[in-house]
Amino acid sequence: xxVIMKTNDMNNNLSHANESLPDTELFTSKLKKEDExxxxxxxxxxxxxxxxxxxxxxxxxxxxxxDRGFIRMFSQIFFILSFVSFILIxxxxxxxxxxxxxxxxxxxxxxxxxxxxxxxxxxxLIILIPxxxxxxxxxxxxxxxxxxxxxxxxxxxxxxxxxxxxxxSALIGILIWRKKQKPLKDRAIxxxxxxxxx
Amino acid sequence: xxxxxxxxxxERFNLIVKENHQKILKICKYYAPANEDxxxxxxxxxxxxxxxxxxxxxxxxxxxxxxxxALNTAMGFAGKEFRxxxxxxxxxxxNLYNLFSEDDSDYKLKENQINQLQDQxxxxxVIDKAIMSLVLEDLSMKEISEIIGxxxxxxxxxxxxxxxxxxxxxxxxxxxx
Numbered sequence: 001x002x003v004i005m006k007t008n009d010m011n012n013n014l015s016h017a018n019e020s021l022p023d024t025e026l027f028t029s030k031l032k033k034e035d036e037x038x039x040x041x042x043x044x045x046x047x048x049x050x051x052x053x054x055x056x057x058x059x060x061x062x063x064x065x066x067d068r069g070f071i072r073m074f075s076q077i078f079f080i081l082s083f084v085s086f087i088l089i090x091x092x093x094x095x096x097x098x099x100x101x102x103x104x105x106x107x108x109x110x111x112x113x114x115x116x117x118x119x120x121x122x123x124x125l126i127i128l129i130p131x132x133x134x135x136x137x138x139x140x141x142x143x144x145x146x147x148x149x150x151x152x153x154x155x156x157x158x159x160x161x162x163x164x165x166x167x168x169s170a171l172i173g174i175l176i177w178r179k180k181q182k183p184l185k186d187r188a189i190x191x192x193x194x195x196x197x198x
Numbered sequence: 199x200x201x202x203x204x205x206x207x208x209e210r211f212n213l214i215v216k217e218n219h220q221k222i223l224k225i226c227k228y229y230a231p232a233n234e235d236x237x238x239x240x241x242x243x244x245x246x247x248x249x250x251x252x253x254x255x256x257x258x259x260x261x262x263x264x265x266x267x268a269l270n271t272a273m274g275f276a277g278k279e280f281r282x283x284x285x286x287x288x289x290x291x292x293n294l295y296n297l298f299s300e301d302d303s304d305y306k307l308k309e310n311q312i313n314q315l316q317d318q319x320x321x322x323x324v325i326d327k328a329i330m331s332l333v334l335e336d337l338s339m340k341e342i343s344e345i346i347g348x349x350x351x352x353x354x355x356x357x358x359x360x361x362x363x364x365x366x367x368x369x370x371x372x373x374x375x
Contacts, residue, residue, distance in 0.1 A: 102246040102267040103253060105347025106328070109270045194325045195348060198355055 042094055049087045056080045075140030082133035089126060110192045117185035119177055135162055211248055218264045221335070225265070228331045229272035243271045258344060265337070265345045269328060297334070298361065311368060318367050326360050333357055 060076040063069075096116065104112065139158045146154040215222075222243050226236040246267050254263060297315070319330055332342045339357070343350040 101250070101253070102270045103250045103258075103263055104270070105266060105345060106269060106273075107347030109347075191325055194323055195346070198352065198359075 045090060046087065049083050049090070052083045053080055053087075056083070069144070071140050071144055075137045075143075078133050078137035078140065082130045082137060085130035085133060089130065107192065107195055110188045110195070113188040114185055114192070117177075117181040117188075119174070119182075131166055135159075135166075138162060207248075207251055211251055214247060214251075214260065214264070215244060218261070221261065221264055222268050224335065225268040225272055225331070228327075239272055243268050246271050259341070262341055262344050265332065265335075265341075269332075269345060273324075273328070298365065315364065315368060318364050322360065322363075326356070329353070329356055330360060 056076045056079045060073055060080070063072050063076065100116075101112070102109070135158070139155055139162075142158050143151075143154050146157060149157070222240060223236075226239045226243070230236045230239050247264070250263075250267060254260075258266070319327065322330065329342065329346065332345060337345070339350050339353050342357075343353045346353065348356075
């Protein structure tokens with residue numbers, strides 16, 4: 001008797017919860033908007049980088065036409081290559097993000113979480129490519145402006161500012177990872193171990 | 199995406215949600231006892247069903263597919279942080295009462311032990327609770343293994359062990375009459 005009564009209670013609770021749940025039809029339009037919003041964001045980032053590439057390409061062509069020297073031209077080539085690398089990395093990350101697959105079995109989902117949130121040397125090396133290219137672009141840009149100085153100093157003075165900024169950015173990135181993503185990874189590992197233990 | 203395919207997606211989505219509304223709702227109830235949290239998880243599950251709709255090729259049963267999405271979302275792996283995993287198994291279910299009825303053991307749950315069993319279930323680990331929530335939904339071992347991603351015999355062993363622990367606790371503690 002008690003069991004049946006409790007079942008009835010539960011059904012009442014469910015129907016009560018039903019009332020407060022969102023209307024599906026209305027929700028669908030929200031979902032469509034979200035899809036469009038996400039797509040627009042990725043498109044916007046893509047076009048910002050394309051804009052930079054276009055801008056630096058024009059500057060490079062102007063430099064060639066007015067014969068402003070190879071150093072300036074190379075600095076712009078490095079900037080363009082840096083932006084291209086950023087686009088490729090951005091698109092790759094977006095692809096990975098979109099690949100979050102909720103239809104996987106729990107164990108596979110956990111493995112994917114561990115893989116996704118692991119800090120890897122490979123990722124670090126890949127992000128170094130646009131950073132080094134940008135460094136080269138900046139160094140060459142300032143190389144001529146600092147012309148009375150010794151060439152070695154001209155190179156080093158850019159590094160004195162650029163490297164600490166990049167190191168601080170990397171440290172901030174690691175701190176964010178430790179706070180947000182590492183706990184997820186650790187928890188996923190713990191649950192995987194629990195799932196596989198008998 | 200063309201207007202026509204978007205409309206098809208929308209129709210399919212509405213149909214799936216309509217057919218599986220109760221299943222999704224129950225998972226929400228297990229993982230989020232508070233009504234407000236239930237609404238959040240429900241919405242999140244619907245978002246993920248929507249996002250995953252194009253990838254559904256019918257390799258798994260629709261219900262298995264829904265349970266996977268619901269469980270993965272409810273556990274919050276891709277969210278900003280893991281939820282506290284306070285799975286609460288509602289004591290009103292007949293399945294709770296019948297939990298031990300098909301076992302070889304002589305143990306039979308008394309009606310007044312339902313609440314105690316519920317307490318014990320909620321003290322299990324997250325994974326064990328996730329498995330037991332599916333057992334209580336009356337899913338077959340095969341379906342559970344497809345949702346959880348471990349082999350069917352392993353699911354059986356796990357369920358057997360969990361029931362053993364529950365029986366011991368129900369027998370050993372202050373729960374006996």
